[in-house]
Amino acid sequence: MTTKPAAPAPREITTKPRLSDRIFRGTVTGVGMLSLAILTLIGLFLALRGFQTFKTEGFHFITGVKWESVTSDSGKVTNNFGVGAMLIGTVLIAAVALVVGVPLSVLTALFLTFYAPERIKKFMVSVVDLMAAFPSILYGLWGFFILMPMVQYWAGLLYEYLRWIPIFNAPQPFFERSPFVAGMVLAIMIIPIVTSVSREIFAQTPLDRIQAAYALGATKWGMIKAVVFPFGSSGVVGGAMLGLGRAFGETVAVFTVLNIVFKVNFHILYGFGGNVASMIILKWGEAVGDETKALLAAGFILFVLTLLVNMLANFIVKRTLKSGK
Amino acid sequence: MNSFDSSNGEEMSIDSAAQTNSLASVASAHTAARQPGNAPMGSGLEARGIHAWFGKHHALENVSLDFASGTVTALIGPSGCGKSTFIRTLNRMHEFIPSAAMAGEVLLDGKDIYSKGTDVTKIRLQIGMVFQKPNPFPSMTIGENVLSGLKLAQLKMSNKEDLMQECLERAGLWNEVKDRLGAHAGGLSGGxxxxxxIARALAVKPKVLLMDEPCSALDPGSTLRIEDTIGQLAQTMTIIIVTHNMQQAARVSDYTAFFLSEGGPGNMIEVGPTNEMFSRPRDQRTENYVSGRFG
Structure with a gap:
């Protein structure tokens, strides 16, 4: 009987890259790391500058709803900073934007991918892309002058018929400059990115699955439900999350449209509210000392919120990818 | 397009005489077991004067073929001869290719499926199709895949479980999947x-089943199982199968049609009972092809 010879230790496999390859690799790595470094540094900057606020205000900074800095006659400054109301406003406005914007974007993407004649498609794709490059102040002004009167009417209808749902209720029928209007403007603003991501993913639907559905007697809508949505859902979620990122961070348009008041307002139709970004720009000009630090701390909160949303988006996309493919 | 650039030469034996004889004997054994047209439970399909174009390229010229009820017809020929194009005109899948055009008539139960005002989804329910590459819906379970056609066509389902079992049994898959109908279809082997x-196509109870090289991506074992399935199915429906494998044509079909493109658009050269096509074809080009002299 022969014994089996012992298996050799695995060899170390190396290669000596050429100079050009090393240079390119260095460049790519450097630039790639640079963006990560910039992001980290911004986060660090906000956290460090806001640190004192976090220390003095504590958890109250997130839950508190007042934002005031009172100087008494003796020169003593009493601060009370809390972003709670603005955080709630941020989430509400972004939610309105997603609820209205994502369905519009998905339908637009379906039209462009499966229904539009080639020439209309090309034209519309460039128009939608142009929408993404539009300055947000213009959306804000357009929202204020053109969209708001219409949205006020819709808000009136919602108030009339859906008042029994708490968020559609309001203390008084005063619908001007409400979170609902701001959310509508944001919905228009996120349409380009969500449409573009959805369109890309819909266009990649495997042809053999599309044909399989048609060969089974599917209508176009049936095919889209059975094949395109399961395949593209993760892409749509990803696009929606990019849109959400924009909706969270949008400053100027919200600032233009919304009546910013430092109070918690769950009634989206009612005419006041706020979000963190627009609060920062509102207070920045007059802020001194501790308030400046508090604003940077608020910025840090927004930064973390956006990061969390992106991580959640990644998680959702990965999970739907697993079950969908 | 050169019609002699076929890549399926390796399927053919060099010993052409022996090849022809063995194919003919396979075919005649098959035909003896089941006479063509003896099981008229399905429905007949007639193609009349079919032309097909892709843009300006004339791919198929004046093909007329009758498919009798309850028969299996094999379409053979080298690559680029238009047989796949032809089969796709039979259930109106051809028109999905941009710039594709066609002329002629396809009659199902005597009615032209291209006539104005036809609901094409109803046509495809009656004329099912199995593709070259297996294409189950990966987001659905095995069971859902079988019933997907009914759902897509919004047909009502009674006895879902029975139908699922019946279709899977007829497709020869029931025993392998009966314990995991809730598993995702992506986990199955290619065969x-x-x-x-096939089970999915059967669930909507088509009268005609088109198969576009259904075994070309499969191993020999799976191929054999599918050929068995075809034999079973032919008792209740009309089957038209495109194949590059002449052994397969001889094994499963009652009739064989030979397509060829001689530089120009593809033509149907000859059609006849399969055993005759392989033993004594009338056209020299058919003989050259079935005996392995080209293709």
Missing amino acids: QQQRLC
């Missing part, structure tokens, strides 16, 4: 996926 696609 199983293809039989699942």
